[in-house]
Amino acid sequence: MRYKMNLGGSTLIVDIPHPLFSRAQTTESDAHRQTAKRAPQPVIVITSDGVTTTATRRIGKAIQAIATAKCNPGDRFDFEEGARIAFERLCGRDPFPEKPEGTATPEAYNGRMICVESSCPWWTVGKIYEVVDGRITANNGDVYPPRDRAPYRDAEDAKHAGNAGWFEGDPRHNSQNLFLPVDTEGRLLV
Numbered sequence: 001m002r003y004k005m006n007l008g009g010s011t012l013i014v015d016i017p018h019p020l021f022s023r024a025q026t027t028e029s030d031a032h033r034q035t036a037k038r039a040p041q042p043v044i045v046i047t048s049d050g051v052t053t054t055a056t057r058r059i060g061k062a063i064q065a066i067a068t069a070k071c072n073p074g075d076r077f078d079f080e081e082g083a084r085i086a087f088e089r090l091c092g093r094d095p096f097p098e099k100p101e102g103t104a105t106p107e108a109y110n111g112r113m114i115c116v117e118s119s120c121p122w123w124t125v126g127k128i129y130e131v132v133d134g135r136i137t138a139n140n141g142d143v144y145p146p147r148d149r150a151p152y153r154d155a156e157d158a159k160h161a162g163n164a165g166w167f168e169g170d171p172r173h174n175s176q177n178l179f180l181p182v183d184t185e186g187r188l189l190v
Helices: 023-038 079-090
Strands: 002-007 010-015 042-048 052-059 062-070 111-117 128-132 135-137 178-182
Touching: 042 079, 052 079, 062 079
Parallel strands: none
Antiparallel strands: 002 010, 042 052, 052 062, 111 128, 111 178, 128 135
């Protein structure tokens, strides 16, 4: 049985025979060790000197790749952060990916919508309209919602595009208009 002990800066390996193991188990262990020696596994070692953190991937004694992360002089050294950055670089990934804004609703909808019904002459039923930055332009050139109002956030918000007038109190929607989202080939997305 082989024991490995770490003694500070050095390592001590001690071979001790153990009477509880049978000869078959010992032979199996030897065969396993020989197989393991034929197919060594990659090892990643991360070290630091307090400023530079280095990640090294090697198989046996052969070094395959090295990546480093250096602490900015204005920052406080953090081994874990340096190790993360060095490891990501070692794996070929960007250690500082752009973070998505999450599941927040986009500020403005962009897409294509088909007019399914409208009682207004400035909308053509069956025509596909482009929604750009949350605004849709009618046949007469009017833009909905008006520039002084919030843009449509998504297809559901633009579903009743137009202006119901001051008497209904909704300057961004007209319940008599119905628009549905379509793809680039004009197929409905609902």
